[in-house]
Amino acid sequence: MGYRRGAWIVAGVLLLASPWASAGEPVTQQRLRWDASTLGNHRYLVQVAAPAAAVHVVIPWRRRDAHPEQVAVIVTGPDGKPVANVLRGGMSQAQGELVFEAAQAGSYAVYYQPYVSRGRSNYPTVNYAEPKDTADAAWVHTVGTDARAWRKLPEAKVSRYEAVDDFDAYTSMERTATPEEVNALLAARANERLLVFPETREHPVRMFDALPESWARRGTGGALSDSALRGEYLSFQLGAWAPRGKVDDVRVSFSDLHHDSGASIPATALTCLNLGGVDYAGKPFTTRVDVPEGRVQPLWVGLDIPASALPGVYRGEVTVAADGVPAQKIPLAITVEAGQAVAHGDDNPTRLTRLRWLDSTLAQDDALVKPFTAITARGATLDLLGREVKLDANGLPAQITSHFNERMTGFAARPTAMLAAPMRLVVEDASGTHVLKGSRAPSVQTDGPAKVHWQVPGVAGPLQGDVQASLEADGTLVYSIALTAKHAVTLRDIRLEMPLSHGMAQYQLGLGRTGDHAPADFQWKWNVQNNQDGAWIGAVNAGLEFHLRDEHYLRPLNTNFYHQQPLRMPVSWDNAGQGGIRLHNDREAYAVEAFSGPRTMQVGETLHYDLVLRITPFKTIKPSAHFAERFFHKYGDLDAIKADGANVVNIHHATPINPWINYPFLEPAAMRAYIDAAHGRGMRVKIYDTVRELSDRSPELPVLESLGHEVISAGKGGGFSWLQEHLDGDYIAAWHVPENRDAAVINAGQSRWHNFYIEGLDWLARNEGIDGLYLDDVAYDRTTMKRVRKVLEARRPHPLIDLHSASQYNPRDGYINSALLYMELFPYIDRLWFGEEFDYEKTSPAYWLTEISGIPYGLMGEMLQNDGNPWRGMLFGMTNRLGWSPGSDPRGLWKLWDGFGIEQAAMIGWWVHDAPVSTGRDDVLATSYVRRGSKTLIALASWAPARTDVKLVIDWQALGLSPRKVRLVAPAVAGFQPQAMFKPGDAIPVEPGNGWLIVVE
Template sequence: MKSFLLFTVLFFASSIYAQQIPYKSSANAWNADSLGNHRVLVQFNGIGNVAEAAVEWRRRDEHPEQKRIIVVDAKTNQRVLNVKLNNITRESGEIYFEPTSGAGDYYIYYMPYKSEGRSNYPKGVYLKPDTTASLTWLTTVDANYNVPPATVKAFESIDAFNSFYPMEIIATQKETNAIIQSSSNKSFIVFPEDRMHPIKMKDDLPQRWIEKGIQQSFTDTASKSENFAYQLGVFALKDLQDVKVHFSDLTASNGNKIAAQHISCLNTDGISYDAKPIHFIVNIPAKKIQPIWCLVNVPSNIAAGLYKGKAFIKDAANETATVDVNLFIENKTLADSGINEPWKQTRLQWLNSTLAQENTVIKPYIPLEIKDKTISLLGRKIILNDNGLPKQIQTFFTEEMTGYSTRPNNLLTEPVHFHFINNDGKNLQFKSKSFTITKQMPGTIEWNAASTNDTINMNVCGHLEFDGFASFTVKIVAMKDVALKDIQLHIPFTKQTAKYMMGLGEKGEARPDTIRWKWDVAHKNQDGAWIGNVNAGLQYSLRDEKYVRPLNTNFYLLKPLLLPASWGNDDKGGIDVFQKGEAVLANNYSGARTMKQGDTLYYNFNLLITPFHIINTDFQWATRFYHKYNNVDSIKATGATVVNIHHATPINPYINYPFIAWKEMKAYIDSAHAIGLKVKIYNTVRELSNRAYELYALRSLGHEIYSPGKGGGFSWLQEHLDSDYIAAWFVPELNDAAIINSGMNRWHNYYVEGMNWLTQNVGIDGIYLDDVAFDRITMKRIKRVLTADGHPGIIDLHSANQYNKNDGFNNSANLYMEHFPYLNRLWFGEYFDYEKNSPDFFLTEVSGIPFGLMGEMLQDGGNAWRGMIYGMTNRMPWSDNADPRPIWKVWDEFGMQGTKMIGYWSSNCPVKTTNDKVLATVYKKDGKALISIASWANNDVNVQLKIDWKQLGIDASKATITAPEIKNFQPAKTFSVNDAIPVQKNKGWLLIIK
């Protein structure tokens, strides 16, 4: 890739030209957003007012006759208006123009476009042909049979990255036909290709292959211990099914060998993101090209020399092509397997990584313990019934969420259970047959339970992990034909637990009395809900065996949820939540159906038992994010302690691919560490920069890594990827154009390896996640590699409000709750309204407190008074109108470290106000307390404090109440114990009592 980025090379265009025609890059010598990215430099040495340029440009774009051509006089830099086009095809074109400056150089721009749409989601619109020539000049052209030629001197791209050379210079149809004719007795032709020339086109042979001819062998050089790669370009002459690749050993003349077990095919076999072997069927339509990437793990202890072997390519019809592979092993050992030269595709091995897959316990969690059918985990217990479903779920967190209670908080009024109701309205009774613990490890406990009656067998495979995630695979098999009125799963919550709710079309609020919800996966990213209180709750989601994680954020509608065949039941299913006796019942029903003997359905569901751990308030007070690239000394002076480095910055330029400027990143991080700052970087997997070295190798995997789509977007994507992608975020300053990933795939293995490499080699202190497109398996792996060897591994998660049409009307907190056990802070705030939303919304959807987390505010700086009720400020230097430093100063002067946070939501809060719309949270210390009050009243009000002095631990007769001066927050003021305190609408106070 280095040579690709730096090249200035010569290329023999064809026999039409008697000279070598160079392909060059111009270092942005013209304006792309009017002239395009490509031009031909021609030289005119004749006389007269007409010149003819016969250009064999060999273009990969379709319908070039529908794109404008602009001729510019190099001497004056003015457009030549008198231009006539003839025979414009993908292979060549004839351009007649008036040489306005006589002899000299002229430029022919042949793919001009204009960018339309949002700057970060542009659409390159290619300009249509226009007519600017005068009729008089056109008459001259038509009458002139001896037009002097303008000679092609060079093909130029606006920069090296935009160049088509050499792998996107197409073969002519005549050349392609000759190749096909030479192999007319075959179903396919194989073109071996080295790793430095990724195959980029699927519809055209590159001219490079025409010049080389059909090769029966491949030769290259590698080092000991290197992750070596090469390609086999399969050109299908007819439709090919199930193409496979097999390898022999690579053997030296002395008998040493690289065993075939060290050689693999990336396109046909691999390891999934969850460590399972996967196999892919590769079908190739006729006249299409399929790159096959072959990986060789060169052993470190092998002798230098030439190693020979074979690669066998075979289709379903058993037609086989054989390529002789000759690999010369240098007498040099790579300590890093070549990882530090990723442009050589050495990191493709990462796609099959199993790094950090072992489900080891991650701090602060503790190993699972089981006694009888009771499983204990950090702050929680789950007691299982004989049928494998939860009999009771308990938490042991206090209302303040800063410690543990000895008395359990029961979540359920009775066990979780199914109802199978026949058409007579009778509930089928089950008899338990067996219960077995099938796996018992510190991080995982699994069990299997079987129940039956004379109609249905039910098998429950349960799985609980150390963080409170439980999954239930519920397999239902009909023993005979049966008609059922309904199948229901009942989760009966205690009223105390079911105080709040979010999900199922409900924003995070106090739970409504009744919810009636129906499946609508085409439009809504909803398959469950969180119901709970601050110190006890349960998120559940309904799945079946075919569940696939949908795309999230703006792209949900392009790949929505799949309707579970069991729960959805052709849209007959739904969820009702309502009070029933002493319970708040979540009735998950699927409606009437018939099952034939042997029919199988999966009524699977997942649970997350919340909260995950107590709140680390000291981390909140001490860890202050600076969310912008800046000089480290300037950042240190603000009082911030952690720098978040976004993408589109000098040390992290390309979105979700932080490997190109890594040396600059390391230098920056080293300088930050030297003055006591930590540095985290933006890196996730939702979309991937077009600058990724592995882009074309990933594209060769079909839709495994990248989502299918209609293409379009920035010009580079259209010119080099053609179609079948979703254009994502674009950074104009860097021409960084990302495309959307498909969901759960092997790129997550690469992501884990990449994060490990950045931690160990660059020294990052964590990551900043901008929404999340991976599941909890990958999150656990990430947390393990980020915290290895004593690294802090700080993770904060940002999300915009996803409760809208494009995002599927999901709550950010509900959508990402599976990741909460491994986060250190939330930043849920973009497009959130801090003025109109209720305290319950703040608590459940923004603060993180019911899950053991704390957060910060974002949109327009948030509401500083309401934020402090939850221990939140905004983030430096994100908002010009809300600087958190004055509040940080109060924290430091008061001494927030070691305080006990007692929120207004706790029945133990020692301070309340005389207005139930003006809330108070206490930060308590020996002999003093910081009281945060904030108003949700409709008008300015006066309130008095209602203080439990004994609980507060302060002598009322000696107490003083002062409001320290805080810039843009409050004036300095002193209150007596019984004073009325004026509170402005939407504002509040920070008061110190001591």
Template sequence: MFRTSLIALLLTWCCAGWAQDADYPFTIATWANDSLGNHRVLIHVDKNADAVWAHIPWRRRDSKPEEKNILIQDATTGKMINNKVVVAINKEYGDIVFQPQTIKGDYYVYYLPYKQKITPYLNTRHVTPVFTAEAQWVKKNKLDDLKAVAQKQKKFKQAEVKEFQAIDEFNSFFPMEVIATQKETATLLKNVKSSFVVFPEDRFHPIRMTNDIPLRWVRKGLQGKFEDNLMRNEYYAFQMGVLALKNIDDLDVEFTPLRDKDGVIALPASAFTCFNKTGVNWDAKPMTKTIAIAAQKVQALWLGLDLPSSIAAGDYTADVKISSKEGNSQTIKLLFHISNDILPDRGDSDPKRHSRLRWLNSTLGQVDDVIAPYIPIVQKGNSFNILGRELIIDDYGFPKDIKTFFNPSVTKILPAGKSIINSPFRFIVQKENGNVNWIPQGVKFTKQSDGTVEWVAVNSNDDFELTVNGRIDFDGFVSYKLGLKAKRKIAVSDVRLEVPYSKEASQYILGLGNKGGVRPSSINWKWDVEHLNQDAIWMGDVNAGLYVQLHDDQYRRPLNTNFYLQHPLLLPASWGNNNNGGMKVEEKGNDVLLTAYSNSRTMEEQEVQHYDFNLLITPFKTIDTEFQFTGRFYHKYAPIDEAKALGANIINIHHGNEINPYINYPFLRPAEMKKYIDEAHSKGLRVKIYNTVRELSYQCPEIFAIRSLGGEVFSDGKGMGHSWLQEHLETNYIAAWYCAETNDAAIVNSGMSRWHNYYVENMKWLVDNIGIDGIYLDDIAYDRTTMRRVRRMLNSKEPHGLIDLHSCNQFNKKDGFINSALLYMDQFPYINRLWFGEEFNPNSAADFYLIELSGIPFGLMGEMLQDGGNQYYGVVYGMISRLGWTKGVDPRFIWKAWDDFGIQKSEMFGWWASDCPVKTNQPDVHATAFMKKGTTMIAVANWGSEAKKVKLTLNWKQLGIDPTKAKIYAPAIEKFQEEKTFGINDEITIDPQKGWMLIIK
């Protein structure tokens, strides 16, 4: 009954304005077989005939309607009509002759039928025309010569068009995708002498088409004014649609002040904004965009007016002038009726008002404060101390020494440091007769704050000037921007950077085509951005490491997660040098020398090449083992009591459910989401939601406003995907994830854009209005600047919000063979937990687990995913699987064993650490100790291919246990191990890919 009432309501809504905006009613209907398509025409036949002519003025927006099939269905019997001939078909109308089955009956004409294969990346194809008419019927009605038939329309009985129907409101073309005919458009514009014409439009009718104008505009006629009703404290959004009659290189948009009825200025012109023209970019820098429009194309301009609550009610006027470089302009008079009512939330609770567009220009979170657990930078001359690390620079501005102070298990900060490099960085310009000598002018500090220190150093000689701009942030990020300027035309043999790692701090590697693990003795890597998402390397020990990334001043963040090849890295002109550059690693004495080289080139006089690079000093922070062992995730939308009964205390809400149905747009069920979170809080649980910016649901009400920004927010691509995307967006997008549970489809966002400003604002809105406790990130499509802003928003409530990061294995062709840990390493300082496991082999090598999956070398811990992971391997790193996600996988048995031991109060000593009190006599068997006073839990696992008899060597003094009184006990753990007791000198048999959890008392 409710559904019937809803349909009736939607019918009323759709029909309310059809007389003005269309020739026939556009309504909502339902039909069972959605392969028939989302759109149909209801026609009526009232006379008996063997062949009936249907002239359908459908006013379609799709560019090639002749390439889509037509299906006709008897509305009474439900049977499909095979005897049909399409006489003519174009965007404006279709002429079809068919054989009716029911006298005086209704028929449905489906004009966008499709076939699809349900996959996470939905594959939909509109069906091409299929001729099904019987030859005898065609011959009888003389339908074989279409040109001749087209002249005989009046000889056929005529079907009557009753209405156009969409399968739901979301799919409807009415009214903004009901096109005007060419004749109607030409008549409207016959007296226009300008190179463009402007059509004002309100916010509730987003301009959707770029190739046609809607009939709605023809019916309204050319307008020189725009009028609407507003409220105080409202951020009011509206549109101007610009139809270019000639090619336009750029448009300018100017506003006059808002004046009251007496002509007094109430608000300055700066209260208005054109989002397509100006704004504030993701990095807080002002931006101005070019608005170029090809002839016969439509460009939507989205405008905003920031109304304060203090403005008085009344009538107000202003002008918006749109002008082109060619000298044409048009002014639209604005008349606003402002009521006395105050809109308390600026309109943000209703996304269809488009008030949130102002978030695109937000600078929220763009501050330089220090984020916990990090500490202010302590600077002493050229030395900078940050949490657990120290950087010292030389007179050239380059790193002279880099130290870390973390213990080998990354759980403590020690007084004594460990050097990552053996000697200073060397930036070398090599000529034919040898290397140039630099004369340093010293270091000058240009910014000194708690969160950031910046410096500049100029080095020169007779041939070159090298400007070094350096920066260190409180979290361990170091940025170098190098400008190498030639004083005369000169040939160089090479320009390179040499980083002399110490062997002690370069045991392991990530990057340059190497999976995480033990570093090979040598590497020789070349640039290949077309295929490889590779521009960085990390080498280190668990408690001391350094990431180096090469780029230039034109760096663009590429797409990730299945989309890299569509928008890859830009080859840096400096380091890449037309693919002649590369990186190599080689052992030289006590050094492990990383050399980034660019090879020979000729530089013109005054030419500047930007040899930029970034560094990350790892680990970023000490590991929070207590959170790892007590923060228990239920990765499933389920009743709160269910999650609590299972022992979870943190619920992750994915998309595709009733409170968070749509991909990365968690604003369409706010009341339901808040009710769920409030209940969770009342019962002692925290709730995190899926929310990132890699892709965006087509349900986003602002999607057409965002599309009007060109390729700024949405990545350009070949289109395809879900039927809605093809029918309403058509082209210039990349189809992304499809969620069958809610029939939700998404398109891919670009690498960096103002959408990240919007995202930071939406995070604050979710914290303040919904009460979320954090976010679950399914990969990250923004940079560390945005991540820091997000972290600030989550830290604005107590307890601070949580972020866990999931990634599928991206070491494959479509992702450019990049390590997930390397790709997101600059975000790690602000993450609470990792969930790297999907498509990773759960039986991978121990060093791979350590470097690629665990997060431990970076101050994090993680959980396992693929097939639930190998539980025996996982516990060696304090990792388990996640409850509620992988069918048949249940970590509660490990939880219980940990709780029985009290592992959250223990100190972890990993097998990789020199101070681990437990060693084994087998190279493929590794043991980690979790030590408390008087008792220790040991997780031990066999990475070998055969069963091993293992002898444990225990440092009894370090354990604080008397060996004469000690015993080794294996508690019974369901689905993991049977209860067993061992003597301290016993050999313990461990099967391949298995292990034990042992208690020593």
């Protein structure tokens, strides 16, 4: 993922510069106090009154790391140089004892968590330095090693704790209580199994395996007092500690809050985020919370204060109960101030008012998204944009047709039938073959203009069937098929048969194959090492994506992390490794058979043979809009960008206006100024923001950590030092930007953080004026992607969303095709950038068409790796992206486009059967950009192994030109081609991997 630029270190200060005209001052982050890479992030300063051969000090550091005795300590003198003569005494979490030589009086620094960072800077491996004996033997002999004798030495005075910067500093909630303090607290609370500590949002719980000093000194229980504005969302915590054994099923309930005047805030205004909420799909859920012995479980509570609340103090109580534990009541005293909160307080992330976003249902509906049209039902025939689905009596598709034309710019006079025969679900036993039959015709119900559903009961021999299905306006069919045994039975197979028409089944990708012509015969088996559960098969204007799942499906992690949360093998389809998929070309059809193999089922046992189908293309391509939108993919000076001809700017993270990965809320003034300046120049700005990993700068991170692994994926920890020092260790370390010390953790694939993300985009569109998103690989599914599109369309005119992916076809990502991984998102995005690690040189035209271009799905794109192949790219309307690297410079092609008038041309690709220009070869291809009756731009590109002379086959009538009156001119374009002239019928020389752009006029 070679992106993230725009930050510079100067004299130890991180400068995030602002190179746009009249858009504010540079953003300067806090200066680092010392070189953390050699000394670590934390130190204590100690004062030595007079030089001495040895001084003694006990540092009450109250550390949260479990084994301080295993970590080195570095002492530096007033001159900043390391002191070699140092002896370590007792090292515990509570304190550390040291003796060191003090050659001069003054301030000495004790660095107590030095680390060594190795590996790739963006995925660092940080290990804490082990203790080393650096003391001179003679000095050790003089000082001795008897700790009792050390106490007679001159005593150094502990001055203060410091961190390398404010962000790295341990908070008061990370100073551990000493064993003596813990024992005293427990003695005062003899036999209590659950101790509850109320705490305000200003002091989020950061330790889950230790008690903070402040709690041990203060004691358990007591009232929670806080204040907020009218209309503000106030959050607070209840820290539940189980010191004497596991505590099961912790529950929280609330009373109404009462004002002295008799006014009240109802109990329903309070919620506990840890005990449930609304999931990413808009469904309510509850969570059971158990507290293991010795653990602290923060229970985060949100109070949505009504905007109409009477100012003053509201009193009530929170009750905390658990199995076998007496209920505890925590008094609440909430002062509602006279002021009015703006947007619940959301404009200040540090106030944690945005926690209410976790349960948002914004844009969670069945409304339409452009350009899709409402689904219409004519009995069992369902019409949607460019496609039609006819249901069989069992609820499965009897026929699917596409009305898209091969040019992908409109609709054909004759539709393309995708199925050679109806799909069938077949059950085979000793008595024969039984096809699932519906007991009644499907009755289609409308959920909204963008969704319909139906249910069909049925039977397949010994199995009772229940088919529940839905169709959405983008062309997604979702089937939940439950098969229940009417009696104990031994089966030979349960399989799905999809007989595809030969005309449609031209290309295939997925199942461990990269995009190419559909194989004549191929077989695939389930394997958890591979992120594979389906495929796409089709032609440019008619295709079908399918995935086989069961009721336990959970989206795997992607982009380097697949094996840490791999595909859950569907019990039904996989059948302990006996299931698989066969593709074979029969005389009647291109047959797709998903089989599950022999098994036995007990009476009443149910298996779920779930199926997801997507009908492609999703929409038409719009070449004129594609060519008009010129991307600059880097943060930079807006006037210079505009002068280069770009009009859309993509802003990564690690830039002045968007410093932190996937948390673009902490520099709002700088972001707004830049975007306003761009809009004033007629330009649009899109920002990097997605859900896959989350910056450690997110103020909500402690709350997310308290939710277990609902939002933060489980893992082995490690990574950059901040993560290891401030998180609980059970996470996956993700991207790190060394320039601004931004470290991230991996998010779970499906969680309430998606709700937060949607609300965040709405906030950005309303308050910052963003014109869209740059998505750099994505960890959410189409449910969230639809909401993204709806939110942006509601707030911004013509928002743009482009998706970049590195090739996922590798062992660490489970050999999944990027196009297949993200196809569910394609209906709602505008452009692809595929991408890093894609091979533009050694892959076939079929690979380019299906894996890179996006055209069979209704998208166009651009190239990235090694700046792409410009000649082959122009066959698909693709260039590289300006600003990305010194070699990525499409300005010469942009100039040619403008001179030709490409935005007024009809793009007719080499894949169109009656294309007006061709070469008569399969290894040298031509795409035409036709301005009929005026001129045509011909893109030629070669896959031939050697130089080839080609003669163009031109349908002059289709071009509206006369061969006697035209000339063929190849304009000079730097880095692309020299100027050349040809006549109709000339043999045009084409170098291998090269090509031409020829204007016919």
